[in-house]
Amino acid sequence: MLEIENLSCGYGSQPIVKEVSFSVQAGEIMCLLGPNGAGKTTLFKTLLSFLKPLGGTVKIKGQSTEGWSRQMLARSIGYVPQAHGAPFPFSVIDVVIMGRTAHLGLFVSPSSKDRSIADEALQMLQITYLRDRVYTELSGGERQMVLIARALAQQPDILIMDEPTSNLDFGNQIRMLEQIRRLSNRGMTVVMTSHFPDHAFLCSDRVVLLRRGLPFLAGSVKEVVTSENLKSAYGIDVEIAELTAATGQKVKTCVPLMRTGSQRLEELS
Amino acid sequence: MNAKMTQTSERLGQTTNSSGKRRRVIRIVLTAGLPIAVLLLSFTLGRYSVSLSQMADIFRARLLGLPDPGPDSVSTVLFNVRIPRIAAALLVGGALAAAGASYQGLFRNPMVSPDILGASAGAGFGAALAMLLSLGPGGIQLLSFLLGIGAVALTYSIGSLVSRRGGAVLSLVLTGIVISTVFGSFTSIIKLAADPDNKLPSITFWLMGGLSLVGLDDLAILAPLVFIGLIPLLLLRWKLNVLSFGEEEAQSLGVNTARIRIATIICSTLLTAAAVSVSGMIGWVGLIVPHLSRMVVGPNYKVLLPVSALYGATYLLLVDDIARSALTMEIPLGILTSLIGAPFFIVLLLTGKRGWD
Numbered sequence: 001m002l003e004i005e006n007l008s009c010g011y012g013s014q015p016i017v018k019e020v021s022f023s024v025q026a027g028e029i030m031c032l033l034g035p036n037g038a039g040k041t042t043l044f045k046t047l048l049s050f051l052k053p054l055g056g057t058v059k060i061k062g063q064s065t066e067g068w069s070r071q072m073l074a075r076s077i078g079y080v081p082q083a084h085g086a087p088f089p090f091s092v093i094d095v096v097i098m099g100r101t102a103h104l105g106l107f108v109s110p111s112s113k114d115r116s117i118a119d120e121a122l123q124m125l126q127i128t129y130l131r132d133r134v135y136t137e138l139s140g141g142e143r144q145m146v147l148i149a150r151a152l153a154q155q156p157d158i159l160i161m162d163e164p165t166s167n168l169d170f171g172n173q174i175r176m177l178e179q180i181r182r183l184s185n186r187g188m189t190v191v192m193t194s195h196f197p198d199h200a201f202l203c204s205d206r207v208v209l210l211r212r213g214l215p216f217l218a219g220s221v222k223e224v225v226t227s228e229n230l231k232s233a234y235g236i237d238v239e240i241a242e243l244t245a246a247t248g249q250k251v252k253t254c255v256p257l258m259r260t261g262s263q264r265l266e267e268l269s
Numbered sequence: 270m271n272a273k274m275t276q277t278s279e280r281l282g283q284t285t286n287s288s289g290k291r292r293r294v295i296r297i298v299l300t301a302g303l304p305i306a307v308l309l310l311s312f313t314l315g316r317y318s319v320s321l322s323q324m325a326d327i328f329r330a331r332l333l334g335l336p337d338p339g340p341d342s343v344s345t346v347l348f349n350v351r352i353p354r355i356a357a358a359l360l361v362g363g364a365l366a367a368a369g370a371s372y373q374g375l376f377r378n379p380m381v382s383p384d385i386l387g388a389s390a391g392a393g394f395g396a397a398l399a400m401l402l403s404l405g406p407g408g409i410q411l412l413s414f415l416l417g418i419g420a421v422a423l424t425y426s427i428g429s430l431v432s433r434r435g436g437a438v439l440s441l442v443l444t445g446i447v448i449s450t451v452f453g454s455f456t457s458i459i460k461l462a463a464d465p466d467n468k469l470p471s472i473t474f475w476l477m478g479g480l481s482l483v484g485l486d487d488l489a490i491l492a493p494l495v496f497i498g499l500i501p502l503l504l505l506r507w508k509l510n511v512l513s514f515g516e517e518e519a520q521s522l523g524v525n526t527a528r529i530r531i532a533t534i535i536c537s538t539l540l541t542a543a544a545v546s547v548s549g550m551i552g553w554v555g556l557i558v559p560h561l562s563r564m565v566v567g568p569n570y571k572v573l574l575p576v577s578a579l580y581g582a583t584y585l586l587l588v589d590d591i592a593r594s595a596l597t598m599e600i601p602l603g604i605l606t607s608l609i610g611a612p613f614f615i616v617l618l619l620t621g622k623r624g625w626d
Contacts, residue, residue: 049520090567107505
């Protein structure tokens, strides 16, 4: 579905991300991990064509996206930004209908068909009760769901989500990941960033790990999220633990280790 | 927990329904009734009062091709003075409010007014320069219109240079402030150079804004310009919703933001420069009216933009009625729009739902 080949990206002529290659199959979830400043956002902006690639190609369904119009891109890629404010008090349904823009002509306003597609998107996420609320009066988690609904109304092949769990409490983070899993079970291809490697264990099929000054890593969760790789990327000690829950479900989790005082002294000397 | 949630949402639904009904009534009164009432009132008001029945008689006679009933002076006042002035107030008010509403979406800020990119400052300088050079009324209007557009063109070109590293919207606003200040200073220089006995007062009076000198020939130029500016904005208005979510998001939703931005700027500038070149500096209309409209019909540009234009036209007509009939001498319109606008705006801020953060 999405193939990235030798993609270099950055601002001006200085690449921040060098020659990254990976591919995501239809219906898969790919989680992009990496420390601050490793270029997650830059890579995302290049995937969305906010930035021109400094080298390499982005292919969707085997076709390079170079030279695509905004409208063509938006019909293939839906973008879910981090929950944010809006300058005007739009109603939730109005915000979701804006997802239909890529399917409308230049001078055309949305029709009742677009309205019903927006309603379906709300239904799919089970947030129909928010329909007539004012977007700017919602909580962070609710806003995030509305932005996902907007991207679904866009009917794209790929959903790109910028830290969908940021600003959410513990319970809402997991509910958000469940929601993302449900979307992928329905055939949606998802590319998301996260600050928590645990999220990769919980809901992703593939992982790309960006590291500052080191080559990127890509592969299955099992291959990439290992204690050595996390240490090299984040510079902390991490162990991967596996536990069997009472339900019989096996879960892997990352356990970071704090350094003790004497270790820190050793490091200094 | 789910049951509780549906319950509260149902209750919320009920309250919004009953307040929704009241809102709809207010909406209909404000959108249909008020403009008609103000329009009818405007025909009758003035130093030479014309009653509604007198007016109806004259209109009927004109339509049927009969000679004017009653004294000649009534129909002369009505057709040569009052109707052009009413039409000018409607066009200027509608143009300024539509330009302001569009700019608020484009710049994602409810505090933006149509002169943000320098259109008014440029137009004011143009008019002052024309008066200094002793050009006639046509020359004043033309030079004012051209320099209004020129100032925005300058803002846009410098802004584009500044924004090569991104942040197109902010660079435009900041450059607009600079250009406005520069043209404001040019105007001051002209005032300094102008003859204090005749030219300086007329420049000062023009800058205060007013419609007392508007004639039919001004309208012949103003009306087409306003429609040329307004129609593309009305056609593109739904895209302004998307644009108000910011450059990158609008792009990700499939909008060619650069193209919509330049189209909006060209149309709004045309509207503002055309309006100011006829009426002088009339502040606040482009800021308050979109606010008021948003409170009545909500932020969706599909409804907001046409309603803003309608309310703008009605508002300026009403204020101009006050300007020409409140005192024995005419009050400059620009002074009144600020004096009425400022406290009105504070009331809106205090009582209205803010809806921005």
